[in-house]
Amino acid sequence: GAGVSQSPRYKVAKRGQDVALRCDPISGHVSLFWYQQALGQGPEFLTYFQNEAQLDKSGLPSDRFFAERPEGSVSTLKIQRTQQEDSAVYLCASSPESGGTEAFFGQGTRLTVV
Amino acid sequence: AQSVTQLDSHVSVSEGTPVLLRCNYSSSYSPSLFWYVQHPNKGLQLLLKYTSAATLVKGINGFEAEFKKSETSFHLTKPSAHMSDAAEYFCVVTLYNFNKFYFGSGTKLNVKP
Numbered sequence: 006g007a008g009v010s011q012s013p014r015y016k017v018a019k020r021g022q023d024v025a026l027r028c029d030p031i032s033g034h035v036s037l038f039w040y041q042q043a044l045g046q047g048p049e050f051l052t053y054f055q056n057e058a059q060l061d062k063s064g065l066p067s068d069r070f071f072a073e074r075p076e077g078s079v080s081t082l083k084i085q086r087t088q089q090e091d092s093a094v095y096l097c098a099s100s101p102e103s104g105g106t107e108a109f110f111g112q113g114t115r116l117t118v119v
Numbered sequence: 120a121q122s123v124t125q126l127d128s129h130v131s132v133s134e135g136t137p138v139l140l141r142c143n144y145s146s147s148y149s150p151s152l153f154w155y156v157q158h159p160n161k162g163l164q165l166l167l168k169y170t171s172a173a174t175l176v177k178g179i180n181g182f183e184a185e186f187k188k189s190e191t192s193f194h195l196t197k198p199s200a201h202m203s204d205a206a207e208y209f210c211v212v213t214l215y216n217f218n219k220f221y222f223g224s225g226t227k228l229n230v231k232p
Contacts, residue, residue, distance in 0.1 A: 009162065038220075047123075047209055047222030048163075061218055096163070106151070106170065108220070110163035 007031065009111035011097050017117045018087045026082045026114045030099030037080050038108065039072055040096040048096055054080060055103055087118045121146045123212050125223035133231045138182075138197040140226045142210035145191065152193045153211040153220070154184055163209070169193065180204070205230045 010029040018024050030037050036055055040048035041064075050064040056077040065072070069087075074080040084091055094113040101107060126141040144150060154166040167178025174186040180203075184195045193210060210223040 036218075040220075040222075045224075047224045048220075049222070050219045053218050064219075098163075106168065107165070109165075110155075112160065112162045 009097055009099050009109050011095075011111040011114050013114060014112065015115050015117075017119060020088060020118055021086050022118075023083065023085045024087055024116065026084075026095050026116070028080045028082070028097030028099075028111060030078065030080070030097070031101075031109055032078075034099035034101050034109075035103055036100040036108075037074055038098040038100075039080070039082050040098065041066075042094040042096055042113070044093070051082070051095075084116075087116075089118050092116055092118045121150065121212050121214065121221045123210050123221055123223035125208075125210050125226050127226050128224065129227045129229065131229040131231060132200045134202055135199050138195070138200045138204065138228065140195040140208050140210075140228065142193045142195065142223060143191055144193060144210070144212045146212055146214070148214055150212045150214065152184075152186060153213070154178065154182070154193075154195050155209045155211060155222075156206050157209065157225075158206045166195070166208075200228075200230045202230050202232065204228060 012027045039051040042048040052072045053061040054074045069085045071083045094115045096113045098108040098110045122145045124143045152169045155163045167176045169176045169186045177183045182197045207225045207227045211220045213220045
């Protein structure tokens with residue numbers, strides 16, 4: 006498809022388990038963003054990539070969260086030793102420009118930690 | 120610092136009546152502002168954006184918003200609601216570099232037949 010694709014759509018993890026969430030941006034898009042959306046709240050910024058460079062990771066809540074985009078296309082958000090407060094929808098967005106004036110969002114991955 | 124306040128968590132209107140979703144922002148710099156819509160099980164979709172051009176911005180599906188600097192507001196309106204407008208709407212502010220979006224907490228719009 007032509008949109009931003011995220012997988013898996015749903016993930017249930019036991020507390021303490023590591024998870025990896027994948028984002029396939031629109032082909033050729035320079036910018037890639039990750040956001041976390043807790044239940045009943047608006048999305049909150051996690052991190053931003055320009056090509057393969059992670060230019061801003063100020064929103065990552067702890068050192069258990071790690072994101073990468075090694076070849077400037079697909080990105081993975083990894084959460085180590087998951088905790089219940091990590092339960093949320095994780096949204097990926099991409100933009101053809103540096104920055105997100107025309108950001109296109111994926112459907113998200115709903116993570117539930119039990 | 121940047122922030123967005125959406126004044127209503129839920130809005131209910133009858134089909135064919137006007138829609139008003141309120142948004143106030145706080146920004147240390149000249150902001151860019153957006154409205155996104157989120158339908159159930161679908162990704163966020165851009166409705167419209169203000170980036171320092173015309174203060175009255177027209178978007179998709181008949182929505183428009185007016186940037187009022189004196190009131191620090193960016194309210195979303197539509198003259199006549201349609202059943203398909205039922206969704207959650209987010210007001211978003213960002214700075215000139217567009218590297219980080221600040222979302223409001225969202226307004227759920229319900230449209231009654």
